[in-house]
């Protein structure tokens with residue numbers, strides 16, 4: 001029950017100010033968002049790649065309000081690409097982007113987001129890597145999929161994300177599996193109404209398995225974005241049945257969550273990619289992590305009380 005309340009709070013400016021200013025917040029935030037600048041996260045990128053993991057980097061900051069901020073987001077990703085090029089890590093590290101950060105919600109947002117994301121996709125391709133378009137709330141998805149189709153004409157490796165909790169996703173998965181897309185499947189992290197999304201965990205988990213089967217049996221590259229042990233073993237079984245080799249799908253988990261499992265799956269010979277977010281505008285990303293696991297919120301509140 002707490003999850004939807006936290007997700008509602010994540011849209012409140014008052015809560016944002018309160019939580020961002022609390023002295024204890026930083027320690028809890030660091031667990032999920034390990035730095036504010038690219039220099040802060042370079043040691044993590046080097047350490048994880050040396051451990052046999054791959055990464056996808058997310059510069060946080062979805063709540064932009066002007067075209068200049070959207071262009072600044074583009075530039076932040078371009079600076080990241082330059083840094084990956086210097087480190088010669090292009091082939092191990094890709095990027096995840098939220099189109100809202102590239103201006104999608106502003107006036108003329110679809111074109112603006114496409115114009116801002118294209119140079120990032122081009123720069124990524126030039127160093128041997130790619131970009132995945134994250135899935136945000138359901139109202140943004142038609143635009144996201146259209147941008148994905150557009151980018152794939154020149155850069156077929158561009159990925160996108162689909163969310164098992166949405167009713168539309170089974171049809172999206174069929175289309176993306178047939179056209180050979182790289183697709184990350186997640187349960188879904190936003191507060192969605194019952195008209196468009198399953199609300200119960202068991203319904204979402206069942207939908208996840210149905211969609212995953214479609215992706216595994218299709219022509220694309222499935223990326224299993226989940227920490228759920230049951231879904232991970234089902235994914236292994238579905239990959240085996242579909243005759244997929246270890247480099248024909250991958251697992252993805254978030255930085256700071258089930259880190260031992262990242263290493264265990266990599267040691268078993270699976271491709272494992274760690275989604276690593278950094279930046280200063282971490283509020284929305286952080287609140288979604290609190291909403292996913294009530295124990296995180298309890299820990300956060302206890303820390304506030306004991307330090308306060």
Ligand SMILES: Cc1cc2nc3c(=O)[nH]c(=O)nc-3n(C[C@H](O)[C@H](O)[C@H](O)COP(=O)(O)OP(=O)(O)OC[C@H]3O[C@@H](n4cnc5c(N)ncnc54)[C@H](O)[C@@H]3O)c2cc1C
Pocket residue numbers: 133134135136161163184186187188189190225226227228229252253254257258275288289290292293296
């Ligand atoms: C790589 C990656 C990319 C993602 N991209 C998107 C996206 O683009 N759009 C989107 O809507 N959602 C995205 N998500 C979030 C996703 O939708 C889920 O909210 C999140 O993954 C939790 O679901 P789960 O599959 O891990 O299963 P759950 O049933 O939520 O969790 C399974 C177990 O994992 C652990 N766990 C899960 N979440 C947490 C947490 N926050 N803190 C501590 N432990 C936790 C717990 O042990 C839990 O019991 C992404 C997730 C991943 C892994």
